[in-house]
Amino acid sequence: DVVLTQTPPTLSATIGQSVSISCRSSQSLLDSDGDTYLNWLLQRPGQSPQLLIYSVSNLESGVPNRFSGSGSETDFTLKISGVEAEDLGVYYCMQATHAPYTFGPGTKLELK
Amino acid sequence: QVTLKESGPGILQPSQTLSLTCSFSGFSLSTYGMCVGWIRQSSGKGLEWLANIWWNDDKYYNPSLKNRLTISKDTSNNQAFLKITNMDTADTATYYCARSPPFNYGSFDYWGQGVMVSVSS
Numbered sequence: 001d002v003v004l005t006q007t008p009p010t011l012s013a014t015i016g017q018s019v020s021i022s023c024r025s026s027q028s029l030l031d032s033d034g035d036t037y038l039n040w041l042l043q044r045p046g047q048s049p050q051l052l053i054y055s056v057s058n059l060e061s062g063v064p065n066r067f068s069g070s071g072s073e074t075d076f077t078l079k080i081s082g083v084e085a086e087d088l089g090v091y092y093c094m095q096a097t098h099a100p101y102t103f104g105p106g107t108k109l110e111l112k
Numbered sequence: 113q114v115t116l117k118e119s120g121p122g123i124l125q126p127s128q129t130l131s132l133t134c135s136f137s138g139f140s141l142s143t144y145g146m147c148v149g150w151i152r153q154s155s156g157k158g159l160e161w162l163a164n165i166w167w168n169d170d171k172y173y174n175p176s177l178k179n180r181l182t183i184s185k186d187t188s189n190n191q192a193f194l195k196i197t198n199m200d201t202a203d204t205a206t207y208y209c210a211r212s213p214p215f216n217y218g219s220f221d222y223w224g225q226g227v228m229v230s231v232s233s
Binding site: 001035037039041048049050051054055058060092094095096097099100101102103105106 | 149158159160161172173174175176208216217218219220221223224225226
């Protein structure tokens with residue numbers, strides 16, 4: 001199975017600060033069809049996960065554009081340009097290139 | 113408006129079979145490329161993908177549980193189902209169903225609220 005490693009495990013930020021979360025894969029996530037199926041999700045406290053970014057850098061409908069994704073092959077980054085209070089929670093990367101789909105362990109974003 | 117809602121027994125004894133239902137609205141599992149998946153979340157193992165079922169009845173299972181999982185659907189009634197046999201305390205988790213749309217392969221864009229399942233003797 002593909003192992004996704006996220007750093008840091010915990011991130012403390014002030015409102016308005018820009019932060020980045022890294023997701024590294026044990027295998028290249030570039031699919032034979034040319035796409036890279038790496039997604040980012042946010043789970044707010046007491047809620048279900050919510051899709052933020054799909055296929056590395058595509059912003060899901062309704063997600064604020066302060067969220068952006070980048071990367072390729074095995075190294076990916078989620079950036080939040082100006083943290084807001086509603087962004088607090090646990091961020092997960094997830095890959096769907098290789099079966100079985102797998103998730104990273106999560107990065108908890110909290111207020112400093 | 114897309115919604116999904118899971119339902120299940122809540123509490124099971126070890127060795128019993130878990131039967132979960134995902135009732136959804138706002139989309140059809142007969143639409144080309146549409147998929148519904150099941151994912152669970154436990155404190156010990158984080159998020160774990162279990163199985164997917166596609167509009168054409170293709171099914172994918174997580175090999176780590178494959179022999180225990182059965183996914184199915186009732187397109188007419190907008191429902192998907194998951195059965196897990198031989199439940200163990202390690203299967204205690206919140207179980208989610210989620211939609212994977214035809215134009216964004218491998219992404220789950222709508223999730224249910226989850227159903228907590230506890231396995232205890």
